Amino acid sequence: MPVITYRDALNQALREEMQRDDRVFLMGEEVAVYQGAYKVSKGLLQEFGEMRVVDTPITELGFAGVGVGAAMVGLRPIIEFMTWNFAVLALDQVLNSAAKLLYMSGGQFNVPIVFRGPNGAALQLSAQHSQSFESWLAHIPGLKVVTPGTPYDAKGLLKAAIRDDNPVCFLEGEMLYNTKGEVPEEEYVIPIGKADLKREGDDCTIVTNGKMALVAMQVADQLAKDGIHVDVVDLRTVRPMDVDAIKASVEKTNRCVVLEEGWELAGIGAQVVDYVQRECFDLLDAPVYRVHQADVPMPYAKNLERAAKPDAAKTIAAVRKVMYLE
Amino acid sequence: MATKIFMEALSPTMEEGRLVKWLKNEGDAVKSGEPLAEVETDKAIMELVARGDGVLRKRLVGENESRPVGSLVGVIAAPDENIDALVSEAGGAAAGGAKPPAEVVAKTQESAGATSVPQRPAQSQGEASAPPEQKTPAGPPAIPTQGQPSPASGNGGQLRSSPLARRMASDRGLDLSQVRGSGPGGRIIKRDVESAAAAPSAAQPSVRVARTGADYEDVALTQIRKTIAKRLAESIGPIPTFYLTAEYDLTRVTEMRAAMAEMGDEFKVSVNDVLMKAVATALSQHPEVNAHWLGDKIRYYNRVHLGMAVATPDGLIVPVIFDADQKRMREISREAKELAKRARERKLKPEEYTGSTFSISNLGMFGIDQFTAIINPPEVAILAIGTAQDVVVPAAGGTAVEKRVRVTMSCDHRAVDGAVGAAFLQTLRRLIENPLMLVF
Numbered sequence: 064m065p066v067i068t069y070r071d072a073l074n075q076a077l078r079e080e081m082q083r084d085d086r087v088f089l090m091g092e093e094v095a096v097y098q099g100a101y102k103v104s105k106g107l108l109q110e111f112g113e114m115r116v117v118d119t120p121i122t123e124l125g126f127a128g129v130g131v132g133a134a135m136v137g138l139r140p141i142i143e144f145m146t147w148n149f150a151v152l153a154l155d156q157v158l159n160s161a162a163k164l165l166y167m168s169g170g171q172f173n174v175p176i177v178f179r180g181p182n183g184a185a186l187q188l189s190a191q192h193s194q195s196f197e198s199w200l201a202h203i204p205g206l207k208v209v210t211p212g213t214p215y216d217a218k219g220l221l222k223a224a225i226r227d228d229n230p231v232c233f234l235e236g237e238m239l240y241n242t243k244g245e246v247p248e249e250e251y252v253i254p255i256g257k258a259d260l261k262r263e264g265d266d267c268t269i270v271t272n273g274k275m276a277l278v279a280m281q282v283a284d285q286l287a288k289d290g291i292h293v294d295v296v297d298l299r300t301v302r303p304m305d306v307d308a309i310k311a312s313v314e315k316t317n318r319c320v321v322l323e324e325g326w327e328l329a330g331i332g333a334q335v336v337d338y339v340q341r342e343c344f345d346l347l348d349a350p351v352y353r354v355h356q357a358d359v360p361m362p363y364a365k366n367l368e369r370a371a372k373p374d375a376a377k378t379i380a381a382v383r384k385v386m387y388l389e
Numbered sequence: 390m391a392t393k394i395f396m397e398a399l400s401p402t403m404e405e406g407r408l409v410k411w412l413k414n415e416g417d418a419v420k421s422g423e424p425l426a427e428v429e430t431d432k433a434i435m436e437l438v439a440r441g442d443g444v445l446r447k448r449l450v451g452e453n454e455s456r457p458v459g460s461l462v463g464v465i466a467a468p469d470e471n472i473d474a475l476v477s478e479a480g481g482a483a484a485g486g487a488k489p490p491a492e493v494v495a496k497t498q499e500s501a502g503a504t505s506v507p508q509r510p511a512q513s514q515g516e517a518s519a520p521p522e523q524k525t526p527a528g529p530p531a532i533p534t535q536g537q538p539s540p541a542s543g544n545g546g547q548l549r550s551s552p553l554a555r556r557m558a559s560d561r562g563l564d565l566s567q568v569r570g571s572g573p574g575g576r577i578i579k580r581d582v583e584s585a586a587a588a589p590s591a592a593q594p595s596v597r598v599a600r601t602g603a604d605y606e607d608v609a610l611t612q613i614r615k616t617i618a619k620r621l622a623e624s625i626g627p628i629p630t631f632y633l634t635a636e637y638d639l640t641r642v643t644e645m646r647a648a649m650a651e652m653g654d655e656f657k658v659s660v661n662d663v664l665m666k667a668v669a670t671a672l673s674q675h676p677e678v679n680a681h682w683l684g685d686k687i688r689y690y691n692r693v694h695l696g697m698a699v700a701t702p703d704g705l706i707v708p709v710i711f712d713a714d715q716k717r718m719r720e721i722s723r724e725a726k727e728l729a730k731r732a733r734e735r736k737l738k739p740e741e742y743t744g745s746t747f748s749i750s751n752l753g754m755f756g757i758d759q760f761t762a763i764i765n766p767p768e769v770a771i772l773a774i775g776t777a778q779d780v781v782v783p784a785a786g787g788t789a790v791e792k793r794v795r796v797t798m799s800c801d802h803r804a805v806d807g808a809v810g811a812a813f814l815q816t817l818r819r820l821i822e823n824p825l826m827l828v829f
Contacts, residue, residue: 317553344552345552345553345555345556346552346553346556347551347552347553348551348552348553348554348578348579349551349572349578387571387572387573387578387580
């Protein structure tokens with residue numbers, strides 16, 4: 064099976080879906096002539112022309128709104144945000160237009176649109192450009208929120224997002240674009256809302272999503288050396304959330320740690336914990352612990368940034384805690 | 390700044406320890422690193438040392454009491470420092486050490502007689518939500534075993550337990566108040582219910598109770614016996630073992646020993662010393678049996694760390710002669726004697742009985758012809774050595790008498806195939822029947 068980057072996996076998904084359906088088009092800052100700020104749209108302008116690969120001015124609210132309008136009249140836009148930090152300016156169109164129109168039009172207008180771009184912290188991009196938005200977006204009924212962590216998941220889920228008849232927020236990762244993984248040559252689509260068991264073990268469950276899936280896999284491999292075997296439940300989609308997968312795993316392990324990239328309060332992990340305590344109460348042998356970003360704006364200084372981010376060491380400590388090993 | 394004294398994990402497999410003897414009295418000044426108490430682990434008696442300077446203000450555990458690893462057993466602080474909060478954190482467990490068991494039991498029974506319900510402190514009487522274990526049919530009131538209040542019940546009268554532990558206890562008909570909690574604050578968790586269900590007496594401290602004239606004698610499990618049971622059951626269960634027996638001619642070993650003894654006492658070696666040297670040498674040529682089975686892989690060792698089973702009054706322990714293949718027979722002989730002596734005195738340090746790559750067990754001194762030993766996991770084989778004895782064998786023109794020894798190798802078939810084990814025994818035969826090879 065070919066090993067390709069996350070970036071190329073996304074590029075393949077875009078190309079294949081644009082070839083498959085001529086209603087699909089890509090719009091955003093630097094997506095066409097510059098080939099994408101992170102080169103995700105490399106070669107698309109040349110193949111599909113400037114009617115379907117559209118450069119915009121720096122006007123997030125404007126081009127997000129144009130996208131919603133285009134979707135309402137039958138096109139299938141993909142709106143690229145250079146990062147989700149910039150998408151804050153466009154949230155009115157995402158939350159108030161895209162997410163609400165099907166409901167408020169009594170089912171007359173569905174909005175088949177994908178908003179995509181990198182999410183979360185990279186390296187030393189400081190407080191304004193290092194934020195994780197999955198819990199913000201997942202809060203809104205009417206949106207689907209997808210956070211793939213591997214090239215395989217990125218391609219299969221982006222194709223599913225483009226084919227979805229309703230708005231999907233697709234959260235990538237700047238630090239993920241260069242990561243590599245196996246991606247089959249033949250076509251496949253991963254259904255939205257299905258978690259993936261990335262490691263298997265009986266001792267503890269780690270529920271995670273997005274970039275943190277990679278950290279969780281490292282943690283699993285490291286703990287295995289000490290004879291501790293964990294389930295890594297990669298949610299992949301945080302809304303809708305695959306609660307059955309969480310339950311099946313915690314029923315087996317009796318212990319759960321939630322690893323997420325964002326902040327603690329009202330984070331994705333809070334939702335997971337709520338579900339686990341309700342559905343798995345009699346099966347828990349320890350409280351559920353969460354690993355998340357420190358409750359501060361992301362520091363610029365390298366040492367402080369490292370201290371603020373969730374990482375493998377913090378996750379291992381949490382696993383050992385729920386296993387009563389320390 | 391007060392320093393808490395915890396029951397520390399003094400061996401790699403220790404889960405609880407018995408405080409054998411306090412070496413300091415309350416009020417004694419102590420320095421960091423100074424021994425505070427002797428603690429019996431599952432393997433040996435070790436010293437628990439101070440982790441801070443000050444005065445030993447409080448001993449929270451009495452002598453001969455057991456506590457799980459991580460429990461608070463005492464407090465070091467400045468002479469005038471207020472340590473009430475620390476002491477009450479231990480759940481009033483201090484009383485357990487000071488009061489004779491009978492007094493505690495009597496008190497509990499008295500209060501049970503007066504109220505006929507399990508005693509709960511007044512402040513919790515008004516609480517709307519009774520803990521789930523209260524729903525189970527009222528059994529006899531909780532009587533702390535051996536004067537030792539369960540830490541879990543020391544917390545405002547409410548048992549702390551995980552939801553899973555409660556469910557498991559109710560499924561198995563176990564009374565949670567009889568289970569000792571090993572989680573934080575004495576919380577009863579899954580492993581506690583499992584061990585209580587497996588061995589109801591496990592909660593009791595290890596004390597020998599000898600009854601004269603009775604039909605039988607009940608002997609509580611010592612820590613070492615518990616560990617042996619656990620480890621050996623682990624072994625015979627999942628390990629597909631097969632056995633290879635060989636008989637070796639010791640004529641030349643006997644001649645060599647006699648020749649060496651003639652040179653003086655310092656050159657005396659036992660048959661066992663020669664066999665150990667031969668086994669270590671053979672192992673260096675057969676890494677395929679000098680290995681650990683690790684579940685998803687086999688780790689073949691390039692160094693030979695030879696475990697030797699030693700019988701002690703408390704049970705079996707396997708000290709290790711490290712790099713035995715690199716050592717001379719004299720060194721092996723001296724080390725083996727020293728390790729055996731200290732094993733019987735229970736003075737072995739953990740690093741002296743962990744890390745073996747292959748083990749031998751010799752019952753020759755008991756006159757056992759041959760036997761099968763149980764593999765010491767994760768090792769993949771063990772060699773059982775019988776007694777050296779005179780055997781009549783066919784010889785040219787009639788019969789002859791030879792000194793012979795029978796050895797039996799138990800092999801873990803997951804890692805070692807029959808022919809592989811046989812090849813090792815063949816090498817061993819060459820070395821034992823031609824002991825000069827050992828100096829080659």
